[in-house]
Amino acid sequence: MAVCIAVIAKENYPLYIRSTPTENELKFHYMVHTSLDVVDEKISAMGKALVDQRELYLGLLYPTEDYKVYGYVTNSKVKFVMVVDSSNTALRDNEIRSMFRKLHNSYTDVMCNPFYNPGDRIQSRWALLPVSASSPGGPYFLCPIQSRWALLPVSVSSPGGPYFLCPIQSRWALLLCPIQSRAFDNMVTSMMIQVC
Amino acid sequence: MADTVLFEFLHTEMVAELWAHDPDPGPGVSAGSRGEEVGATTGQKMSLSVLESMGFRVGQALGERLPRETLAFREELDVLKFLCKDLWVAVFQKQMDSLRTNHQGTYVLQDNSFPLLLPMASGLQYLEEAPKFLAFTCGLLRGALCTLGIESVVTASVAALPVCKFQVLIPKS
Numbered sequence: 132m133a134v135c136i137a138v139i140a141k142e143n144y145p146l147y148i149r150s151t152p153t154e155n156e157l158k159f160h161y162m163v164h165t166s167l168d169v170v171d172e173k174i175s176a177m178g179k180a181l182v183d184q185r186e187l188y189l190g191l192l193y194p195t196e197d198y199k200v201y202g203y204v205t206n207s208k209v210k211f212v213m214v215v216d217s218s219n220t221a222l223r224d225n226e227i228r229s230m231f232r233k234l235h236n237s238y239t240d241v242m243c244n245p246f247y248n249p250g251d252r253i254q255s256r257w258a259l260l261p262v263s264a265s266s267p268g269g270p271y272f273l274c275p276i277q278s279r280w281a282l283l284p285v286s287v288s289s290p291g292g293p294y295f296l297c298p299i300q301s302r303w304a305l306l307l308c309p310i311q312s313r314a315f316d317n318m319v320t321s322m323m324i325q326v327c
Numbered sequence: 328m329a330d331t332v333l334f335e336f337l338h339t340e341m342v343a344e345l346w347a348h349d350p351d352p353g354p355g356v357s358a359g360s361r362g363e364e365v366g367a368t369t370g371q372k373m374s375l376s377v378l379e380s381m382g383f384r385v386g387q388a389l390g391e392r393l394p395r396e397t398l399a400f401r402e403e404l405d406v407l408k409f410l411c412k413d414l415w416v417a418v419f420q421k422q423m424d425s426l427r428t429n430h431q432g433t434y435v436l437q438d439n440s441f442p443l444l445l446p447m448a449s450g451l452q453y454l455e456e457a458p459k460f461l462a463f464t465c466g467l468l469r470g471a472l473c474t475l476g477i478e479s480v481v482t483a484s485v486a487a488l489p490v491c492k493f494q495v496l497i498p499k500s
Binding site: 141207238239249 | 384387388390391392394395400401474475476
């Protein structure tokens with residue numbers, strides 16, 4: 132299960148970065164930042180290779196004891212970095228590749244959005260939603276958490292318990308206030324399951 | 328079937344619409360015939376740059392969407408070849424006819440039957456009107472180059488319709 136996904140512009144500043152809010156986000160931001168060096172190294176190594184077909188998918192960048200970091204670079208030098216929980220051994224290379232492909236397609240759609248200025252931070256509610264809902268191994272938290280509908284089915288159906296996407300402003304989430312307590316979370320989640 | 332002409336019609340209307348506002352005097356114009364002429368030319372330049380920036384944004388999106396699946400660009404020439412082949416085929420259903428370079432950052436792309444100029448005339452008629460129909464395409468090229476990491480200046484010139492040349496200048500840094 133991916134715990135953090137980041138889209139980095141070619142000038143190496145983040146366009147979009149989201150991680151599961153239950154843990155320390157800063158740690159993931161730092162991991163993504165350090166992985167940029169590895170990405171650059173891989174790109175320059177590929178540049179020297181004489182092979183005509185060079186892959187967009189960079190593969191595993193580096194493993195730590197809890198997490199593995201995967202990278203992907205597009206033709207416009209926009210980098211996608213994904214941090215995955217190591218404990219999920221069922222996640223195979225193909226699945227990571229397909230997740231990156233979906234991410235690439237979503238990013239291309241964002242680029243084609245006339246209201247998006249290239250180079251700005253990605254704030255679209257719907258950007259990257261397909262990636263979060265349809266990725267294997269559970270939900271990934273990619274949407275800015277102001278969408279009413281985003282991740283509602285995801286939060287209900289995720290394995291290992293619900294994830295709290297506070298503040299959820301959805302009418303249908305039966306919440307009256309931003310989620311702050313776990314007990315409240317559990318109660319709300321069971322209500323949500325009943326609704327859906 | 329009708330797909331190829333859809334863009335041509337849209338483009339013609341875009342140019343016509345942006346040019347329709349041309350008679351308005353530009354900013355800072357004073358009374359008098361000389362002032363009105365100046366206003367008209369600044370209005371024209373604004374329309375050209377509006378068209379060019381529209382093309383730029385479209386080019387940025389196309390530059391993201393078209394190159395796929397493989398990191399194929401090892402150097403500038405590869406990017407220009409991509410423009411001449413894939414981009415031109417995607418937009419105009421034909422390839423660019425010739426690409427010349429002096430290997431020092433100047434590329435001349437020549438199209439012997441540019442689809443946006445083809446229905447207008449063949450020869451020297453309408454030569455003065457031709458540049459405004461090329462502004463969008465200049466922006467398109469510049470936008471695609473920008474997404475692929477190359478800052479450039481693109482200009483177009485027409486010697487005789489429908490042959491046109493796009494000159495891409497990439498400053499050495």
